[in-house]
Amino acid sequence: MSAIHANSSELASVLDGIVAAVKAGGECLHRRYKPTARPDNLQEIVHDINGNDDAVLEVIKEPLLALRPASQWAEDELAGGALPAGEWWVVDTVEGNINHVHGMSEWSVTATLVRDNVPVVTTVYVPLTGDLYTAAQGQGAFLNGQQLQVSAKHDLKAALVGTGQARPGEREEALRRMGASITAMLLSALVVRASVPATMQLIHVAAGRMDAFWQFSNVRSGLLPGALLVSEAGGTVTDTRGEQWTLSSQDFLASAPGIHARAIQVLTSLG
Template sequence: MTQDLLAATTAAVRVAGARMLARYSPEARQPGLTELLAGLHENDAAVVDVLRPALAEIRPEARWLDDEHGSGPLPAGEWWLVDPVGGNVNAVHGMPDWNIGVSLVRDGRPVLGVLFFPVLDEMFTACEGGGAYLDGERLRVSAKTSLDGALAGTGQAQPGHDAALFERIAASFAAMSEAALYVRISVPVSHQLAQVAAGRMDLHWQFDNVRSHTAGVLLVQEAGGTVTDLDGGPWDLAGQGYLAAAPGVHAAALKVLGA
């Protein structure tokens, strides 16, 4: 049943990706904020128009959320958590690093995740207890055991953070830059989480825990990564922040972030 559910979800996401890819142009340039915001809205709407009816047919009992910046606990039951265009701000500027993300959460626990990168034609999938895959090939996180060779990342998931959080982000970047080989700050967050799952990056941390990250978190977990809150406790959908890392660098990264 899980594999049938994953196959149907993946097919729906691929159709939505094709719809968005037809809208995307590497030549896109935004003259101002008004046009940029309109482009973001139109892209999201185009993907939702495909995914909402498709996912409702696949799992009619599951409720729907496409608030990409939403956080906090969910009522019991099943929920489709959808990020229509992760990295939408990149897409409207003609950059290729954007994706479509879907996860199915059951009683606060992710059981299925799909991230599709249409420009690269890369499909990342994960099911609880079933492993993580890229185009059908099993994923494993990095085997690194030292931060001095690690590729790390973070990102601003929500707009409008207060000054204190921006200062914390800046301080953590400085601290991790001293400890790791390279640190990037970029969006979409789900892109970085997929790279951690694939072993292309070694760790990613967030000071906010947005529900639209759930597919990426499940990918890392199912690829053998360690995902905890920033105190080292278990990751929770309603938590405040997290570290997703290869097991060999997780403890050292947690220490750096807590310094």
């Protein structure tokens, strides 16, 4: 099939298929969820994480590929950088897997169709609440069918902002920069959250509950769904210097337009 164009009926058809796939994956993951889970060591954590990924992948991969027969699958969900030309599925089978295996509630299933390195359609499904976040290029962002709008705040001093690690084992330089940015934002914003995963903060930005999120990484699967949701909800998405964000960018900032310039000032003050 040819690449998707901004055709509302075609986007709607693809979105319906994505929703069905992520809900099936989410229900599989829900069945595996144990609120009492308390892994004892790293080996057990890795085992449980891999088990979750494999179980959801078995349910979600083929239906998504069937939606766009010429599409390809981005295999490494922790990878960053630009993709080859064409249509690609960027999927996080368990966004927040580390939370899931520790009996915590902040996890979801996400799927984004990317065309020539631009997110076209995305879905985030949160099985524990049944919340479904969707966005299609030029069509707006929605939570359970209700249109989303980012925060109207203009004062960073009144803002709830957040950041977090993209993956375990980040470079020391990135971790030190993250720590410095948290300190800078603690001095500049109202409240700062530091948690994982990225998507579970970005859905709050898109919904206007949080005002900004930044991250010093380029992990595709953690940023693409939120980038499209926030953008379609009227937010501003750039890198931390205010340049256009792409899959080749080394960092990320999504925020309400009214505080974006000030957030950039704070983050670029780190050097």
